[in-house]
Amino acid sequence: MKEMSLNKGIKILLVDDEPTILQFLEMGLENEGFQVLTAQDGMNAVTMVKEHQPHVVILDVMMPGMDGFEVCRMLKKIQNVATIMLTAREDVEDRVKGLTLGADDYMIKPFSFEELLARIHARIRNHYPHLLSKVHLGPFQIDDRRKEITYDGTLLELSPTEYSLLKYLVTNHGLVLSKPMILDNVWGYDFGGEENIVEVYIRSLRDKLNDRQHRIIRTLRGAGYRVDFV
Template sequence: MKILVVDDDPNILELVNIHLSQAGYAVMKAGNGIEALKLLDEDLPDLAVVDVMMPGMDGYELTKRLRDEADIPVLLLTAKGELEDKEKGFLAGSDDYVVKPFEPKELLFRINAILRRYDKAVDIHIRVGPLQINRQSYEVSIGKKVLLLPLKEFELLSVLASKPNHVFERDLLIERVWGFDYEGDEQTLNVHIKRLRDKLEGLPESIKISTVRGVGYKLEVTS
């Protein structure tokens, strides 16, 4: 998943870059609207995070261009919270906004919510070694063997498999599977991870769910 981040403040640009990278996203950075549009010639991101107050081309104008030229979802970063500014952003074609200063976790929550609405949170077909996941039919298979998984276990495995050998933070896994407004505790995640491990036990040893103490989990794939 590629995310284009556009902000003329290098500190904000780097802050967003760090948190998105840690969450498993590939980040394309631009310091202004012109740079952002040039990057579209090289690669097409799945979503753009755009600052409103930029010299030259502001975030509203860039949002219109991104929607017209690339048709990608846009989340606006704004220092203003007035209704008029929100309305202007939505009229320009933005999908959501975050008011500065913001909590990085809130930014991640909103990005993932947008991607879910566009059904881009994970690929429809995921292949990890001998493991195949079909997000449309909700089937998990290894060769001719089909695993029957409850919905939350399926979604959890899908997220882990979307980026093999990448460590997903516990909070991020909970948000992606149960939603950012989930009010339960982390024990629910622990239980689902244990159940998945039990079901993956009989599979080739090249695939296993590993714990990274104090951080989260990863789907470890070895050749």
């Protein structure tokens, strides 16, 4: 199943004060099958979210008047829309601020359209699994309603936590996921245990995937884990 066929009916709101960026992203996302809305300022963006209830908002930080941080804060009060923030600045403080206000992801300009598309798909799968209840990703098939994952046509015997962890890794394939990110998204923000629990479950998943060479779930020393399709 192609990603494009899954995108039909999914609404994305682009918010940026640069018309050339809006036009480029709008054209690319519409070609992928998304329904695309655009706004060039924060107040218009807030209004459009109330009226159209998009699934994903791609939000520029540096805008005149109401900046992206304030827009993000207001959007999260309206609905739990998936938000990807864009910025030309590499300041860690900016990224922390955006994520603290409720942003779900952060990208630094310039970026590739392919990476943005991958992050959009990841946000959709994590926020709206009912839209993509059965998803094919490389050799994996995730059936979220049945809480089942198959690999190369073989149904994996997974515990609920193993299912949640493998789903998180696979739907974010190609992205490096740190242990704190995994703990927050799989075990929850209030998890009080040790980070080493991630290693234990990764080891179990590798056993079930027959991934002795760590070619499917890769370890990036000091950074985290990344799923690659082989």
